[in-house]
Amino acid sequence: MYNQEKCKFSKTHEWAFVEGDTAVCGISDHAQHEISDIVFVELPKVGAKVEAGKSCAVIESVKSAADFYAPLSGEVIQVNENLNGNPALINQAPHGDGWIFKIKISNAKEEENLLSFDAYKATL
Amino acid sequence: MEQNLQKTSLYEACVKAGGKMVDFHGWLLPVQFESIIAEHNAVRSSAGMFDVSHMGQIIFKGPDAYKFLQYVATNNFKVETGRGAYSHIVNENGGVIDDIIAFCINEQEFFVVVNSATCQKDYAWFKEKAKNFKVEVSNVSAKYSMLALQGPKVLDILGELDKDIKNLKRFYIKKATMFGGEVLITRTGYTGEDGVEIMGSADTINKLFAWGLTHNIKPCGLGARDLLRLESGYLLSGNDMDETKTPYEASCGWVVKLNKEDFIGKAALAKQKETGVSQVWSGFILTQPGIAREGCKIYQNDKEIGYLTSATFSPVYKAICAGYAPSNLAEGSEVEIEVRGRKIKAKKIKMPFYQDKI
Numbered sequence: 001m002y003n004q005e006k007c008k009f010s011k012t013h014e015w016a017f018v019e020g021d022t023a024v025c026g027i028s029d030h031a032q033h034e035i036s037d038i039v040f041v042e043l044p045k046v047g048a049k050v051e052a053g054k055s056c057a058v059i060e061s062v063k064s065a066a067d068f069y070a071p072l073s074g075e076v077i078q079v080n081e082n083l084n085g086n087p088a089l090i091n092q093a094p095h096g097d098g099w100i101f102k103i104k105i106s107n108a109k110e111e112e113n114l115l116s117f118d119a120y121k122a123t124l
Numbered sequence: 125m126e127q128n129l130q131k132t133s134l135y136e137a138c139v140k141a142g143g144k145m146v147d148f149h150g151w152l153l154p155v156q157f158e159s160i161i162a163e164h165n166a167v168r169s170s171a172g173m174f175d176v177s178h179m180g181q182i183i184f185k186g187p188d189a190y191k192f193l194q195y196v197a198t199n200n201f202k203v204e205t206g207r208g209a210y211s212h213i214v215n216e217n218g219g220v221i222d223d224i225i226a227f228c229i230n231e232q233e234f235f236v237v238v239n240s241a242t243c244q245k246d247y248a249w250f251k252e253k254a255k256n257f258k259v260e261v262s263n264v265s266a267k268y269s270m271l272a273l274q275g276p277k278v279l280d281i282l283g284e285l286d287k288d289i290k291n292l293k294r295f296y297i298k299k300a301t302m303f304g305g306e307v308l309i310t311r312t313g314y315t316g317e318d319g320v321e322i323m324g325s326a327d328t329i330n331k332l333f334a335w336g337l338t339h340n341i342k343p344c345g346l347g348a349r350d351l352l353r354l355e356s357g358y359l360l361s362g363n364d365m366d367e368t369k370t371p372y373e374a375s376c377g378w379v380v381k382l383n384k385e386d387f388i389g390k391a392a393l394a395k396q397k398e399t400g401v402s403q404v405w406s407g408f409i410l411t412q413p414g415i416a417r418e419g420c421k422i423y424q425n426d427k428e429i430g431y432l433t434s435a436t437f438s439p440v441y442k443a444i445c446a447g448y449a450p451s452n453l454a455e456g457s458e459v460e461i462e463v464r465g466r467k468i469k470a471k472k473i474k475m476p477f478y479q480d481k482i
Contacts, residue, residue: 037161039437040415058464060415062160062437063347065464084413 001096002026008071008111009120010053015095016071018111023072026099027059027090030124035061038087043079044101050074052110057100059090072110074103132177133269133326137333141343148346149241151178156345161439163348167315171275172344173336176321177329180243181268182250184226184234186259193226193234196253196388198371200381203231206296208310212371212379213246214389218396219367220374222246223359225312227297235297235308237321239361253388268308269329273341274319274352276481281339282320285332289320294482303331314349316356316480354434354444357407357476363418364405364433364446372396373448375405375475403430404451407475408459410443414468416461422449423460423467429453432461441477445470 002017002024009015013031016023032038042058050056050070057068079101083089090098105111115123129152132138139145143154153175156163166172184192190203199211208227212220222242227235238246243265250261273282282289286300289309297310305328313319322332337343350360359365365374370393372380380393410416415437422430432447445461453459455474460467 036156037159039161039439040413040443042414060437062351063155065415065417 001093002099004029004095005117007095007117008114009117010069010071010114011123012069014069014071016111016114018072018105021105021108022077022102023074023105024099024102025071027068027094028120029094032091032094032098035059035066036091037061038090041083041087041090041100043083044076046076046079048076049106050076050103052107052113068100070103071114072103072105073107074105076101077104078102130178132175133330134175134177134271134333137330138175138343141337143343143345146346148178151240153178154343154345156347157343160345160347160351163342163344164351164439166342167275167317167344167348167352169276171273171278171281171341172315172348173333173341174272174274174344174349175270175333176272177269178240179270180238180240180246180263180265181323182236182238182243182247183262183264184236184250184259185232185262186257187232188257188259189232189234190228192254192257192259193236194385194387195257196250197224197226198380198387198389198393200384201226201234202228204228205230206298208295208297208312210295210379212374212376213249214371214393215367216389216392217367218370218389218392220361220365220369220371221249221367223361223365225295225310227310229297237310241362267325268323269326270321270323271329271332271336272313272315272319272321273336274313274315274317276317278317278319278341281341284339285335292320303328303335305331314358315352316358316476316478316482317352318482350434351436351438354436354446355438355441355476355478356480357446357478359405360434369405369448370396370401373401373404401451403448405433405446406430406449406453407473407477408432408445408447408449408461408470409441409473409477410445410461410468410470411458412469414463414466415443416445416463416468416470420445420447421462422447422470423462424453424457429459438477444477446475
């Protein structure tokens with residue numbers, strides 16, 4: 001759904017799928033694999049302002065909690081409510097039904113700080 | 125970093141089986157293979173195996189072996205070949221040094237299984253206390269690799285290697301031969317399921333692990349082990365209790381036998397039994413979404429009343445927690461647990477979360 005080759009990645013394993021002035025955000029396949037068995041996601045609220053590089057959600061596995069750092073700054077306009085009932089969607093489809101939230105981008109220039117899929121892959 | 129960490133003899137086999145290796149108190153051990161939840165489910169419904177070679181084995185040998193065990197342990201052991209029991213080892217103040225399982229090999233020899241992180245400390249403690257006894261204390265941990273095989277189908281599966289395995293009673297030990305090597309089998313575990321723990325040479329235990337992989341015994345890691353033991357209400361020594369806690373505070377008063385002969389810590393424990401304890405290890409379940417973790421504080425009516433020593437996510441019971449809270453806090457009481465600055469509602473429950481099937 002959010003083809004990873006068209007996504008931009010942060011070094012902290014989040015992706016942003018940019019369309020116009022909005023971006024859908026999630027975590028990479030590598031990250032979901034590392035975290036394993038995702039059992040709870042603490043989502044931001046719609047309307048919340050998120051800042052690139054700052055923690056704005058928490059992804060929990062059986063063993064530990066991992067911060068989700070916003071890949072881009074903006075205002076949350078939609079969250080993936082399905083994760084409340086089925087957080088494992090992130091494991092099953094990190095670039096599909098496991099998306100986390102959608103933002104209205106506040107600073108388009110920040111996209112330059114993110115990595116292409118190939119550049120991200122090279123960091124792993 | 126890795127070169128400073130110890131590896132068990134099953135290290136290579138665990139890596140090959142897909143184990144994700146982590147530092148656990150100086151040992152490189154698998155935290156998980158396929159998935160903690162899948163491994164948890166395998167042990168509850170079928171069969172799983174855990175590399176527990178890091179655990180320690182200490183032998184008490186000599187004419188006073190039994191007398192010495194009775195002196196250093198809070199529980200009341202029996203001189204009966206093969207019979208074992210769980211116990212705490214406490215200091216003079218009744219503070220818990222470790223928990224152990226000791227088995228009677230014969231009236232002059234007891235085989236003691238201790239935790240890995242506390243093994244050196246236990247050994248030094250035993251050596252010091254043994255001075256006035258005719259007993260030789262030896263740490264034989266390096267000699268043994270150890271595999272815990274747990275789950276309702278484990279004994280049926282292992283019947284192929286030892287047809288008498290089901291006759292071994294709960295908490296007993298026996299010698300047997302597997303793959304041509306001598307092993308010690310104990311009907312014990314840390315999961316709340318039936319099963320055995322098998323100790324033997326590196327070669328024999330590696331053969332057993334490889335055999336298990338081809339006989340529907342799922343390799344499991346520390347993550348599943350921690351989840352299974354917490355569901356079953358088992359304490360993790362060094363984590364849920366240490367020398368600042370007594371067995372009574374750890375909700376484990378049944379291991380203290382005040383009516384047996386003198387033992388280290390008896391006077392202090394007898395006094396505490398009379399006066400009672402203000403805080404006890406208690407179980408909680410979150411009633412709102414979230415997962416609490418070790419170290420989180422417990423509140424009631426905005427007043428801090430305790431803290432968690434263990435907490436995780438159970439696929440069956442959801443967010444389960446255990447920690448120290450007032451002993452007069454009634455079951456069903458509503459409390460709040462602070463998770464990353466946010467207070468989440470929880471209620472006190474009667475431990476264990478999972479009633480074992482043994």
